[in-house]
């Protein structure tokens with residue numbers, strides 16, 4: 318064959334593969350409001366940057382009529398490309414080919430690109446749209462999943478791993494996204510569950526739709542499996558790209574710096590926090606009042622809203638914010654908010670991102686429900702995560718810092734590098750009301766006017782402890798600052814911490830209260 322004919326032959330072969338599961342299957346995908354796998358990849362990556370590999374991979378299954386089936390690319394697309402000019406590895410399951418089901422060769426393609434990502438130290442983006450283990454391939458499919466999970470774990474903390482759920486992600490398939498750093502879901506399109514509605518109906522006799530069982534809202538509001546929720550695939554792709562502007566390409570690097578910008582003038586820090594400690598306010602406005610350009614990229618916005626986490630920039634450098642949200646449950650720590658914060662703290666620590674903690678909370682949530690849900694075990698995660706973190710850690714106590722919450726929220730005792738408090742801070746074992754009721758119980762009971770005595774004792778406790786100066790006198794707080802000074806103090810502390818060295822005892826790894 319002449320070179321020209323060879324080239325024509327190659328083009329023909331490629332064209333065939335690029336048809337995926339064929340026109341009918343593509344139309345079905347479009348009718349479901351979904352983009353095709355290739356459209357997704359090219360929409361996320363920089364224009365014309367996608368380079369595809371393993372186009373000509375073929376499955377080797379020989380049972381249940383598989384020998385007669387040709388599955389183009391074996392139902393998954395893998396390759397490399399760039400986002401904002403920086404390289405990434407990517408795979409996208411193609412639902413039009415055997416429902417994107419995962420057979421042996423499909424899994425090998427995914428693990429090949431995962432190995433590349435880890436070796437080349439670039440982020441991995443995985444787009445999931447699949448009916449799960451390819452039933453005809455039996456244990457080979459299960460083996461494939463196992464190989465993926467192992468690599469997810471190996472890459473964890475080395476390169477960023479992003480999972481995008483753009484279709485069904487059922488059965489054991491859910492565990493790859495669950496092992497990755499960030500999970501993206503899209504309204505009406507994402508469906509994640511271990512056992513589907515059919516199984517639930519058979520085993521439990523209960524009827525439930527896929528949406529109610531594991532739709533986008535369920536995972537962003539109830540289960541906490543998803544970190545980002547979008548209304549459309551294109552909105553989701555914008556979220557992916559924005560996230561990538563905040564994080565480093567691997568754990569040996571810092572995130573890319575941007576030109577510094579002051580916060581927007583409409584966020585006036587002195588006007589955000591009410592003087593009355595019982596009045597709620599939106600902590601996100603404090604974050605916006607101190608971060609560059611008031612740009613705060615919130616993560617898990619709809620889950621455990623009593624704590625707020627996300628990225629912003631200070632002086633152009635990425636910072637991870639962890640902040641109690643007084644607007645929801647007075648900002649208490651509970652099982653879910655501890656899980657949410659702990660995982661984020663560990664992310665920042667793995668990827669060289671300084672952590673700024675803003676504290677205003679009355680402690681851990683009391684109650685039988687929380688105790689029985691394991692608030693001891695879950696609450697311990699945040700202690701572990703802060704103690705373990707060696708990136709620069711700075712805390713600002715805004716109002717309440719009571720009890721275990723004071724310790725947990727990156728206190729000096731968790732080895733915060735810098736501890737600041739506003740003059741409105743109240744640092745005590747518990748709130749003045751509760752404290753007075755316990756330690757002055759007898760005086761209150763025996764008083765002629767118990768209510769008046771109670772008020773007097775609450776005031777006495779408040780006067781003595783509900784301020785930042787007792788902690789400052791012991792050096793637990795480095796300095797008490799005016800709200801206006803917060804941004805400058807943070808900028809300076811981050812700058813000073815630039816070459817921080819914090820060595821810990823050598824060990825294989827710790828045993829966090831997972």
Ligand code: HXC
Pocket residue numbers: 414415416417418447448449450451452453459462463485487488489490513
């Ligand atoms: C082989 C599959 C498949 C699978 C779908 N297909 N899932 N082929 N193995 N797991 C095929 C269908 O046969 C069909 O082929 C095509 O993909 C499209 O599927 P439809 O059912 O027509 O699509 P839709 O109506 O949109 O329904 C999507 C679905 C459904 C809800 C995902 O296909 C489904 O329930 N699939 C099975 C899900 C499941 O139970 N998977 C196994 C989980 S166990 P044709 O040729 O007709 O177009 C598991 C264990 C892993 O994953 C454990 C790892 C630790």
